[in-house]
Amino acid sequence: MVGAACALYAARAGLDVRVVDRGPVAGGTTGAGEGNLLVSDKEPGPELELALLSARLWERLADGPGAAAEYEPKGGLVVARTPAALAALTEFAAGQRAAGVLAEPVSAAELPDLEPHLAADLAGGVHYPQDAQVMPALAAAHLLRACGARLHTGRTVTGVIRGPDGTVRGVRTDRGDLSAPAVVNAAGTWGGDLAALAGVRLPVLPRRGFVLVTEPLPRLVRHKVYAADYVADVASDSAALRTSPVVEGTAAGPVLIGASRERVGFDRSLSLPAVRALAAGAIGLFPFLERVRALRTYAGFRPYLPDHLPAIGPDPRAPGLFHACGHEGAGIGLATGTGRLIAQALTGGTPELDLTPFRPERFDADGGDTP
Amino acid sequence: MSERVHLAVVGAGPAGLAGALAAASRGVRVTLVDAGDRAGGQFYRQPAPALNARRPQALHHQWRTWRRLADGLARHTEAGYLTHLTGHHVWCVQRESDSLAVHALLGPEQEEGVTVHADAVLLATGGYERVLPFPGWTLPGVVTAGGAQAMLKGGLVLPGRTVVVAGTGPLLLPVATGLAAAGARVAALVESASPAALLRRAPGLAAQPGKLAEGVWYAGLLARHRVPVLARHTVVAAHGTDRLTAVTVAALDRTGRIRPGTARRIPCDTLAVGHGMLPHTDLAETLGCALAGTAVRVDAEQRTDVPGVWAAGEATGVGGAALALAEGHIAGRSAAARMRGTVPDPPAWAAADRARTRHRAFSTALDTVYAPPAGWAERIPDDTVVCRCEEVTAGEVRTAARTLGATDLRSAKLLTRAGMGWCQGRMCAPAVAGLTGCPLTAARRPFARPVPLGVLAGLPDAPDGPKAPGAPEDRAADDSSPAQQ
Ligand SMILES: Cc1cc2nc3c(=O)[nH]c(=O)nc-3n(C[C@H](O)[C@H](O)[C@H](O)COP(=O)(O)OP(=O)(O)OC[C@H]3O[C@@H](n4cnc5c(N)ncnc54)[C@H](O)[C@@H]3O)c2cc1C
Ligand SMILES: Cc1cc2nc3c(=O)[nH]c(=O)nc-3n(C[C@H](O)[C@H](O)[C@H](O)COP(=O)(O)OP(=O)(O)OC[C@H]3O[C@@H](n4cnc5c(N)ncnc54)[C@H](O)[C@@H]3O)c2cc1C
Numbered sequence: 001m002v003g004a005a006c007a008l009y010a011a012r013a014g015l016d017v018r019v020v021d022r023g024p025v026a027g028g029t030t031g032a033g034e035g036n037l038l039v040s041d042k043e044p045g046p047e048l049e050l051a052l053l054s055a056r057l058w059e060r061l062a063d064g065p066g067a068a069a070e071y072e073p074k075g076g077l078v079v080a081r082t083p084a085a086l087a088a089l090t091e092f093a094a095g096q097r098a099a100g101v102l103a104e105p106v107s108a109a110e111l112p113d114l115e116p117h118l119a120a121d122l123a124g125g126v127h128y129p130q131d132a133q134v135m136p137a138l139a140a141a142h143l144l145r146a147c148g149a150r151l152h153t154g155r156t157v158t159g160v161i162r163g164p165d166g167t168v169r170g171v172r173t174d175r176g177d178l179s180a181p182a183v184v185n186a187a188g189t190w191g192g193d194l195a196a197l198a199g200v201r202l203p204v205l206p207r208r209g210f211v212l213v214t215e216p217l218p219r220l221v222r223h224k225v226y227a228a229d230y231v232a233d234v235a236s237d238s239a240a241l242r243t244s245p246v247v248e249g250t251a252a253g254p255v256l257i258g259a260s261r262e263r264v265g266f267d268r269s270l271s272l273p274a275v276r277a278l279a280a281g282a283i284g285l286f287p288f289l290e291r292v293r294a295l296r297t298y299a300g301f302r303p304y305l306p307d308h309l310p311a312i313g314p315d316p317r318a319p320g321l322f323h324a325c326g327h328e329g330a331g332i333g334l335a336t337g338t339g340r341l342i343a344q345a346l347t348g349g350t351p352e353l354d355l356t357p358f359r360p361e362r363f364d365a366d367g368g369d370t371p
Numbered sequence: 372m373s374e375r376v377h378l379a380v381v382g383a384g385p386a387g388l389a390g391a392l393a394a395a396s397r398g399v400r401v402t403l404v405d406a407g408d409r410a411g412g413q414f415y416r417q418p419a420p421a422l423n424a425r426r427p428q429a430l431h432h433q434w435r436t437w438r439r440l441a442d443g444l445a446r447h448t449e450a451g452y453l454t455h456l457t458g459h460h461v462w463c464v465q466r467e468s469d470s471l472a473v474h475a476l477l478g479p480e481q482e483e484g485v486t487v488h489a490d491a492v493l494l495a496t497g498g499y500e501r502v503l504p505f506p507g508w509t510l511p512g513v514v515t516a517g518g519a520q521a522m523l524k525g526g527l528v529l530p531g532r533t534v535v536v537a538g539t540g541p542l543l544l545p546v547a548t549g550l551a552a553a554g555a556r557v558a559a560l561v562e563s564a565s566p567a568a569l570l571r572r573a574p575g576l577a578a579q580p581g582k583l584a585e586g587v588w589y590a591g592l593l594a595r596h597r598v599p600v601l602a603r604h605t606v607v608a609a610h611g612t613d614r615l616t617a618v619t620v621a622a623l624d625r626t627g628r629i630r631p632g633t634a635r636r637i638p639c640d641t642l643a644v645g646h647g648m649l650p651h652t653d654l655a656e657t658l659g660c661a662l663a664g665t666a667v668r669v670d671a672e673q674r675t676d677v678p679g680v681w682a683a684g685e686a687t688g689v690g691g692a693a694l695a696l697a698e699g700h701i702a703g704r705s706a707a708a709r710m711r712g713t714v715p716d717p718p719a720w721a722a723a724d725r726a727r728t729r730h731r732a733f734s735t736a737l738d739t740v741y742a743p744p745a746g747w748a749e750r751i752p753d754d755t756v757v758c759r760c761e762e763v764t765a766g767e768v769r770t771a772a773r774t775l776g777a778t779d780l781r782s783a784k785l786l787t788r789a790g791m792g793w794c795q796g797r798m799c800a801p802a803v804a805g806l807t808g809c810p811l812t813a814a815r816r817p818f819a820r821p822v823p824l825g826v827l828a829g830l831p832d833a834p835d836g837p838k839a840p841g842a843p844e845d846r847a848a849d850d851s852s853p854a855q856q
Contacts, residue, residue, distance in 0.1 A: 025776030137785035
C-alpha cells in the first residue's frame, strides 16, 4: 500500500516511476490487514498530523481510485463501558479536538441512534466523522493502476547499487539491475532487510495480528466501532496479547473483527486464544454476533519501529535512498500522506509536514550496530 | 491399571475406519470423529441395493470388506475401546503442549461446540469434488457427480429422468451405472479423456486384475443399460432458463481443443459433472503439516511432519477406496506402536504396503490420463460466473490478472472476492488458478467449517498451550522505549 501511494504521488509530481515487488500486488501485510483509515485512535503528535493529512488526501482520491477501492467515509464510534473509561476517553478526545480532529461526544442514550444493535450496558462514546475505510488490496492495485508506473511483480530486490561516493544508483534484482537516482524503501515489515542491503540499519520488527471475517450480513454495523481500551493499546509496549475488537461492516457484507496484537516474530500459525478474545470482544459490543459464523481468520505482520512511528524521508547515511516503511497498524491510513511527503522530498521541495520525528537514522543514537 | 493412550481419528471413511480398527486392536483407545450420521465415508455411502442384484465379483469383494469393517467397529465399541462420534464437524485441530485438541461443531445445526483431547490424531478427512465451470453450470439441474450419488441415496432420482454424466475421471463410471440401475435414463457418459490411453500408459494395469475386472464389469453394465459413451468429448454449455433442459457437447482433438463442427445438443434434465477429486487439507495445514502439492505429505508410516499427527486416505492423495484402506491400516499400526513409545515393525504390514504401492502407481497413471483437457480455462467465456458464492465472473478474474497484478490465488481472491464466500474457494479455486495461469495450491483455511462467534468466544482455556496470551517467549524482541499511553 505504501509503495503504491509513493508511486502515485511521485508520478503525479512528474517522476518516472518503477515499482518492484517480489510477490503479487498486495501480497505483503497490505493483503493481510484491514482498511481502517483512523484518526480516532491517535494521540496529538506527529502521527496524528500525518493521519489528518492522509485523511484529506484519501478524501480527494474518493472519486477516482478511491471509489474502486470501496472508500467509505463512514465515521468511527469509540465506546466506553464504564464511567471511568468514558471520562478517560472524553479527555483524550478533547486533546484530539485541540489538534484539529472532529470528535463529538455521544451519550449512552444517543448510542442506539448511531448503532441500533450495540450492547445496552455502555456508558457512552465519542463519534469521529473523519474515520473512513478502504479495501486495502483494491486500494493498492488501483493506486498503482492510476499512476501508470511500470509494475515489476515477481521480482526480488537483492541489492542496492551504490556509487564510489556512496550515492544510491539503483537496485539489483534477481532479474537484472534497475538503475535510478532515487530508491524508495517501501518494503513494510521487511524494510529493515532492504535497508541492510544498502548498508544502513532500520530496526523494523513484525507484530502479529489476527482478523476474523464473518459470513455476509445485511448492514447491521454502520460505523467502525471499538472499545476505548484500544486507544491505550496502540501505544502499548507489552509483548502480551492485547485484543481490542474493532467491529465494522464492509461493502461486500461480511463483518470484520480485528485485530489482535502480539509480538511473536513471523509465526503464522493459528492462535485460538487470539481469535477467542476477538470473538468475545465483538460479542460484548454487538450481542447479535454470538450466533453469526466466522468464515475465516487470517494473520498479518505489522511493521513497527521501536518508537511506533514510521520512517519517512531521505536517509543521510545513503544519499538517494528514501524510506517509507514501519507504519505498524496504520499503514493503509497513513499511506497517502506518506506518499505525498516522499514525493515532495524526491523533488527537492519542502515537505508539508516536518519529517524530523520520522527520520530513518533516529535509532542510531541508541548505540545500534550501525555498519 | 495403565491408561490406554488415546488416538482421535477424524473421518470415518475407509481410511479412518481401517486406521481406527488397526489401532484399537493394538491396545489404543480410539475416538472416531465424523460429520456423517453413520460410518463409511464417500465410498461405503454408495447405494448398494440396486447393484446387489447380480452380486458381481468386484462389488461382492467390497461388500465383504465393508462388513468386516462394520463388525470391527461394533466389536471395539462394545468392548469400550472405541467411541464413534457421529454428526461432529471438526473445524480445527490444535496442538496444546503435550496433547491435541479436536474442536468440533455438533450437526446438523453446527451451533454448539465440543472439544476432544487426544494424545495423537489421524486425519482421514477424504477429498472433495473438483468441478470446472462452463456456461450454464450454475443452472438448477446441474449437480456434481457426488451430488448425483446423494440424489440416488435419497431416492430422488425418478425413473424416466434423463441424465448426462460428464467430466473426467474414473468416478464417472460408477455414477453413470448407478443412476442407470436406479431407473434413470443416462443419455450420455461424456468423458474428456480417452480411456483407451489408460491401457497404453498404465503398464501397471496388467498387474491389477481387480482393476481390470472392475473396468470390464463397468463396460458391461454401461452396455446393458444402453449408456452411450462419448470419450474425448466435453460439455461446452448447459442450457435452460429456470432449469436445465439440454447440454451441448463437442468432440476434442488430440491436443484437447474442440473439433469444429462437432457440437451437438442432448436434451436432459440433469447433468452430473465431476473433474476428479481434491484432498481436504485444511485441518492438516492449520496444524502446520507440510503439504506435497495439494495433498498432505506423509512418510512411509503415514506420519506427517508434525509429531503426533498421522494422515491417510484421500487427504494424502486421491487414489480410491482400496488405497485408502491400506494407508489407514498402516497409519493405525504405526500410531499404535509410536504412541506407546515402541518402534513399529513395517514387515508386519507388508501386505498393506504392497497394496499401497500398487494402488498409488495405478492412481498416478490415472492422473495422467484423466487430466482436464488442454485449453479448458480459455474456453470459459468472460460472462460465466466462476465463484458462485460471490458471483465473480471469469472476465473479472482475467482483468484482475491482467491489469491489477493478481498473479496468484491469494491476490486474485483479494482483488476479485473469488473464493471469499461460504465455500472459501473450495469450488472455484481450480478455475481461478486456470484463469490467472498460476498453479493450484492448497488454500489456508484455519476454519475447516464456519464457526459461530459464540463458539469461538466460549472455547475452553488451554492453560499449558504454547501460545497462551502473555507468553514471555518474545521478550527478546521487545524494546527499551518508555511505555506510553
Ligand atoms: C491484522 C492487521 C490489521 C491491520 N489493520 C489496519 C487498519 O485497519 N488500518 C491501517 O491503516 N492499517 C492496518 N494494518 C497495518 C497495515 O496493513 C500495514 O501498515 C500496511 O499494509 C503496510 O503497508 P506496506 O506497503 O508498508 O507493506 P506491505 O504491504 O507488506 O508491502 C511491502 C512489500 O514489499 C515487498 N518486498 C519486501 N522485500 C522485498 C524485496 N527484497 N524485493 C522486492 N519486494 C520486497 C513485499 O513483497 C511486500 O509486498 C493492519 C495490519 C494487520 C496485520
Ligand atoms: C461419486 C463417487 C464414486 C466413487 N466410486 C468409487 C469406486 O467405484 N471405486 C473406488 O475405489 N473408489 C470410488 N470412489 C472413491 C472413494 O469413495 C474414495 O477413494 C474413498 O472413499 C476415500 O476414503 P477416505 O477414507 O480417504 O475418505 P472418505 O471416504 O471421503 O471419508 C472421509 C470422511 O471424513 C469425514 N470428514 C471430512 N472432513 C471432516 C471434518 N472436518 N469433520 C468431520 N468429519 C469430516 C467425511 O464426513 C467422511 O465421512 C468414489 C467416490 C465418489 C465421490
